[in-house]
Amino acid sequence: MSGGTRVLVLNAGSSSVKYQLIDMLDGTRAAAGLVERIGERGGRLAHTPPDGGRREVLADFPDHTAALSSMAAQLELDGMGLDSPELAAVGHRVVHGGQRFTEPTLVTDEVLDHIRLLIPVAPLHNPANIAGIEVARRLRPDLPQVAVFDTAFHATLPEPAARYAIDRRTADAYRVRRYGFHGTSHQYVSRETARLLGRDPAEVNVIVLHLGNGASASAVAGGVCVETSMGLTPLEGLVMGTRSGDADPGLVFHLHRVGGLTIDEIDDLLNRRSGLLGLCGDNDMREVLRRSEEGDEEARLAFDAYVHRLRKYIGAYYAVLGRVDAIVFTAGVGENAAPVREAACAGLQALGIELDPELNEVRSGEARVVSRAYSRVTVAVVPTDEELEIARQSFALVRGA
Ligand SMILES: Nc1ncnc2c1ncn2[C@@H]1O[C@H](COP(=O)(O)OP(=O)(O)O)[C@@H](O)[C@H]1O
Ligand SMILES: CC(=O)OP(=O)(O)O
Numbered sequence: 347m348s349g350g351t352r353v354l355v356l357n358a359g360s361s362s363v364k365y366q367l368i369d370m371l372d373g374t375r376a377a378a379g380l381v382e383r384i385g386e387r388g389g390r391l392a393h394t395p396p397d398g399g400r401r402e403v404l405a406d407f408p409d410h411t412a413a414l415s416s417m418a419a420q421l422e423l424d425g426m427g428l429d430s431p432e433l434a435a436v437g438h439r440v441v442h443g444g445q446r447f448t449e450p451t452l453v454t455d456e457v458l459d460h461i462r463l464l465i466p467v468a469p470l471h472n473p474a475n476i477a478g479i480e481v482a483r484r485l486r487p488d489l490p491q492v493a494v495f496d497t498a499f500h501a502t503l504p505e506p507a508a509r510y511a512i513d514r515r516t517a518d519a520y521r522v523r524r525y526g527f528h529g530t531s532h533q534y535v536s537r538e539t540a541r542l543l544g545r546d547p548a549e550v551n552v553i554v555l556h557l558g559n560g561a562s563a564s565a566v567a568g569g570v571c572v573e574t575s576m577g578l579t580p581l582e583g584l585v586m587g588t589r590s591g592d593a594d595p596g597l598v599f600h601l602h603r604v605g606g607l608t609i610d611e612i613d614d615l616l617n618r619r620s621g622l623l624g625l626c627g628d629n630d631m632r633e634v635l636r637r638s639e640e641g642d643e644e645a646r647l648a649f650d651a652y653v654h655r656l657r658k659y660i661g662a663y664y665a666v667l668g669r670v671d672a673i674v675f676t677a678g679v680g681e682n683a684a685p686v687r688e689a690a691c692a693g694l695q696a697l698g699i700e701l702d703p704e705l706n707e708v709r710s711g712e713a714r715v716v717s718r719a720y721s722r723v724t725v726a727v728v729p730t731d732e733e734l735e736i737a738r739q740s741f742a743l744v745r746g747a
């Protein structure tokens with residue numbers, strides 16, 4: 347076993363890789379960075395070295411191998427390359443773990459093959475996660491590679507929440523059930539919320555709203571996830587940047603039979619050309635907000651549809667939990683978009699939800715309460731840190747903790 351105390355965390359997306367080198371002795375970031383536009387023209391790597399400065403590489407990265415090699419070269423420049431004895435493990439975000447992977451898992455050839463089998467149910471994500479694992483293994487074959495799954499925290503979903511009401515045998519034959527995603531974030535944020543409230547996680551019921559590019563809600567009762575909005579794939583649930591979220595499955599038949607679209611075209615429509623993008627032509631909430639403030643009708647409708655869905659889930663999860671101690675906003679939109687939080691909580695005083703408009707407008711990177719002191723339900727903003735959580739779980743596994 348390596349005696350190192352650092353974990354390199356890779357969060358590989360379809361066209362980007364985020365990475366962080368985290369020192370587990372104190373949780374500090376020794377280095378961090380982002381490679382964007384992989385597989386496209388005009389790629390960019392932005393690297394933050396330990397001294398806090400910033401280096402940029404502008405180059406085309408034809409694939410993830412090229413992107414990760416460039417990342418490794420940057421770490422090398424700081425004397426922290428993949429051959430560094432200080433590294434204890436590489437921790438990988440893997441989006442779909444299916445029914446088999448419900449814990450952080452040491453990657454072997456066999457584990458990698460199984461992650462590959464799950465590509466059809468996470469087509470935007472698992473291929474990139476696999477590429478990250480393959481490159482890291484090649485660069486440093488003796489180092490433990492740990493896969494931390496987005497689905498793992500949701501493995502506790504009770505059967506009535508996990509089942510689709512379809513023929514049981516067909517569902518079982520194809521492992522069709524609700525898995526849920528963003529679990530590492532829901533786990534981290536629900537725990538941090540309990541800490542913010544100064545309470546034991548086992549005592550608090552929380553609704554977590556993870557609103558990033560992908561978006562999902564979860565209901566966490568005493569630290570255990572009991573409901574979440576994504577399902578077999580990361581397409582179900584909330585309105586997202588480019589994904590539709592909930593939609594009548596009947597529209598698939600209609601578009602195929604009447605519209606003549608192929609299954610692949612409908613897949614592309616629902617995953618990449620829907621959500622905010624489909625409704626108004628912009629998938630970035632900043633643009634949607636800017637345009638709706640200027641009176642743009644399409645952008646306003648996109649915002650209203652996004653918020654409407656969010657409110658439906660808040661109401662539903664309130665009923666699932668029975669008692670709610672906190673509603674928490676996290677990820678890019680949840681942490682930054684005050685108008686989304688305001689609209690999501692408006693008019694819910696009868697449910698004990700009273701946002702404080704002034705606190706809600708405060709800009710800060712810290713976990714904070716944004717509800718009034720007398721609000722029965724605390725509304726909070728808690729920045730997510732999937733990378734730190736992945737590093738902790740990976741380090742615990744290799745240390746046998
Ligand atoms: N200041 C802001 N106001 C509103 N939305 C924001 C702001 N900053 C970021 N976002 C939104 O956050 C999204 C990205 O969220 P993030 O959690 O980083 O996503 P991911 O990790 O899935 O890439 C962007 O698409 C953007 O719409
Ligand atoms: C699972 C998922 O939707 O992830 P992301 O938000 O990173 O796309």
Ligand SMILES: [Mg+2]
Nearest residue numbers: 558559560677
């Ligand atoms: Mg994210």
